[in-house]
Amino acid sequence: MADLAVHTEQLTKTYGRRRGLSTSGRRRGLAGLDLAVATGEVYGYLGPNGAGKTTTIRILLDLIRPSSGRVEVLGRDPRHDGVALRRRIGYLPGDFIVDGRQTVTELLTYLANLRGGVPRARVAALAERFDLDLTARIHSLSKGNKQKVGVVQAFMHQPELLILDEPTSGLDPLLQQTFLAMVREARANGQTVFMSSHVMSEVQATADRVGIVRDGVLVTVERVEDLRERAVRRVEIHFAAPVTADEFADLPGVSAVEVTGTLLTCRLDGRADPLVKTAARHTVISLLSEEPDLEELFVTYYRGADGAAA
Amino acid sequence: MLLRNPFAKALWDFRRSLIGWALAIGGVSLLYTSYYPSVSQPSMVEALRNYPEGLKKAFNMQDVASPAGYLGSSVFGLLVPVLLAVFLIVAGSRAVAGDEESGVLDLVLAHPVSRTRLLLSRLAALIVVVLVVAAVVFLLILSVAGQAKVSSIGAGRLAAASAQLAAFGICMLALTLAVGAATGRRSAAVGAGTVVAVLGYFANNLAPQVHGLAWAQRLSPFYYYLHGQPLVNGLQPVDCLVLLGAAAVFTGLGLASFRRRDVAV
Numbered sequence: 111m112a113d114l115a116v117h118t119e120q121l122t123k124t125y126g127r128r129r130g131l132s133t134s135g136r137r138r139g140l141a142g143l144d145l146a147v148a149t150g151e152v153y154g155y156l157g158p159n160g161a162g163k164t165t166t167i168r169i170l171l172d173l174i175r176p177s178s179g180r181v182e183v184l185g186r187d188p189r190h191d192g193v194a195l196r197r198r199i200g201y202l203p204g205d206f207i208v209d210g211r212q213t214v215t216e217l218l219t220y221l222a223n224l225r226g227g228v229p230r231a232r233v234a235a236l237a238e239r240f241d242l243d244l245t246a247r248i249h250s251l252s253k254g255n256k257q258k259v260g261v262v263q264a265f266m267h268q269p270e271l272l273i274l275d276e277p278t279s280g281l282d283p284l285l286q287q288t289f290l291a292m293v294r295e296a297r298a299n300g301q302t303v304f305m306s307s308h309v310m311s312e313v314q315a316t317a318d319r320v321g322i323v324r325d326g327v328l329v330t331v332e333r334v335e336d337l338r339e340r341a342v343r344r345v346e347i348h349f350a351a352p353v354t355a356d357e358f359a360d361l362p363g364v365s366a367v368e369v370t371g372t373l374l375t376c377r378l379d380g381r382a383d384p385l386v387k388t389a390a391r392h393t394v395i396s397l398l399s400e401e402p403d404l405e406e407l408f409v410t411y412y413r414g415a416d417g418a419a420a
Numbered sequence: 421m422l423l424r425n426p427f428a429k430a431l432w433d434f435r436r437s438l439i440g441w442a443l444a445i446g447g448v449s450l451l452y453t454s455y456y457p458s459v460s461q462p463s464m465v466e467a468l469r470n471y472p473e474g475l476k477k478a479f480n481m482q483d484v485a486s487p488a489g490y491l492g493s494s495v496f497g498l499l500v501p502v503l504l505a506v507f508l509i510v511a512g513s514r515a516v517a518g519d520e521e522s523g524v525l526d527l528v529l530a531h532p533v534s535r536t537r538l539l540l541s542r543l544a545a546l547i548v549v550v551l552v553v554a555a556v557v558f559l560l561i562l563s564v565a566g567q568a569k570v571s572s573i574g575a576g577r578l579a580a581a582s583a584q585l586a587a588f589g590i591c592m593l594a595l596t597l598a599v600g601a602a603t604g605r606r607s608a609a610v611g612a613g614t615v616v617a618v619l620g621y622f623a624n625n626l627a628p629q630v631h632g633l634a635w636a637q638r639l640s641p642f643y644y645y646l647h648g649q650p651l652v653n654g655l656q657p658v659d660c661l662v663l664l665g666a667a668a669v670f671t672g673l674g675l676a677s678f679r680r681r682d683v684a685v
Binding site: 172224 | 423
């Protein structure tokens with residue numbers, strides 16, 4: 111219990127009809143969520159829009175209250191120890207909305223003061239890393255630049271627990287890399303990261319584990335490594351001489367075999383051994399195995415066991 | 421540093437509207453006070469004497485010939501409290517409900533700030549704003565009292581009226597802020613503030629003239645603000661306490677509800 115950063119048991123949240131439909135129209139509650147995020151891990155919290163990701167996060171921060179069930183964050187109850195608890199948390203909301211009339215420095219200074227102060231050098235270093243203009247007025251910033259401000263304010267006080275709601279939305283690929291590097295550093299630092307997303311690719315690069323939530327319940331929790339091992343990947347083998355598709359078609363885990371002259375492409379599900387051994391009978395010029403597409407696995411969970419559309 | 425805590429931050433954020441409204445409300449009181457010499461002409465007084473009594477009561481004009489009567493009806497009786505109420509309904513409804521609806525509140529409450537602290541900080545900042553406006557009104561009227569021939573009122577009674585004005589403002593502010601905090605809806609806060617201001621005005625001025633409705637006057641914040649005639653009789657501590665007590669009750673109820681409920685996205 112003590113080594114869990116986030117722990118929920120049978121957490122439910124039902125919204126009144128008016129509230130539930132007021133903003134997104136798709137926002138759903140929780141229906142008995144059991145969540146266990148270990149201290150020091152990076153946990154990817156995945157689910158389609160409306161699955162209850164933001165609802166969960168808002169309960170952890172005591173912005174909303176659960177209808178029933180238990181919740182503990184860093185060993186404390188967000189409802190009763192909210193202020194002390196939130197001192198130890200960094201939060202990036204899904205929609206980072208702040209008063210646009212202030213400058214970036216004014217906002218960051220105020221937020222840092224609420225947390226009891228953050229060294230100026232730390233803020234300056236983060237801003238430089240993200241190429242963020244601290245003197246700009248917030249309303250003049252692009253969506254991506256606003257998101258940078260959001261990331262900086264979440265990380266600047268080096269909190270024990272980072273709660274990030276769709277953190278990379280709006281960031282360009284280069285900044286996504288910077289962000290991912292910061293998440294890795296946070297983990298190396300012993301900080302816990304709980305980040306939500308609706309796309310696997312966002313979290314598979316950093317997360318130790320992913321929990322997939324659908325309709326307000328946790329469908330599965332997997333180690334990303336295990337997922338990777340099981341995942342379907344596309345393999346391309348270039349031989350010295352033409353090969354036949356038949357030789358490869360029946361191999362375990364291999365499907366969608368296509369041969370055009372000396373080039374073979376197929377999908378590989380599971381271990382690569384049988385495919386490699388068979389290919390080794392021929393002269394292999396090059397072998398390309400793409401990074402597994404975990405998205406596909408994830409989509410299967412989205413749809414549910416019966417395969418019905420979500 | 422002005423960004424040290426939620427109170428200082430709120431005060432800093434209100435600076436523009438404070439300056440604008442203080443100048444507007446102060447300017448109106450200055451202007452109307454300066455009119456007094458022309459209103460107190462015998463011909464004008466004669467003309468007003470022939471107005472129906474009910475109409476005069478409805479607009480607090482029973483005694484416009486004396487400086488206290490004139491300022492009490494035109495400046496302190498209608499224009500200034502109405503402008504102040506409009507300002508506070510706008511600002512009070514923004515303070516919690518407006519920020520919540522725009523989504524700004526989320527981030528602040530995700531920081532180590534309790535809802536109680538947030539609400540009380542913003543209320544306190546707006547109370548400072550009310551006090552500044554009342555002080556501006558007082559100082560500007562005082563500065564032209566000699567020229568406008570209203571100096572017979574005296575600085576003390578002028579200050580008393582300004583203090584009652586501040587108490588009235590705090591009451592209206594607390595009401596709007598509390599309804600906004602309880603509901604999270606700006607429209608509800610504006611609605612509640614407006615209904616109380618408008619009905620309160622008419623309840624205070626018209627209800628006594630309607631048989632069986634006299635009790636309604638006692639529900640109006642305008643009654644506790646004006647009926648003791650602070651420009652004539654000085655500060656009315658009981659009336660001020662009623663206004664401030666009501667403000668405390670509104671705040672307590674708003675806070676209790678704000679602490680319990682979900683914050684909207």
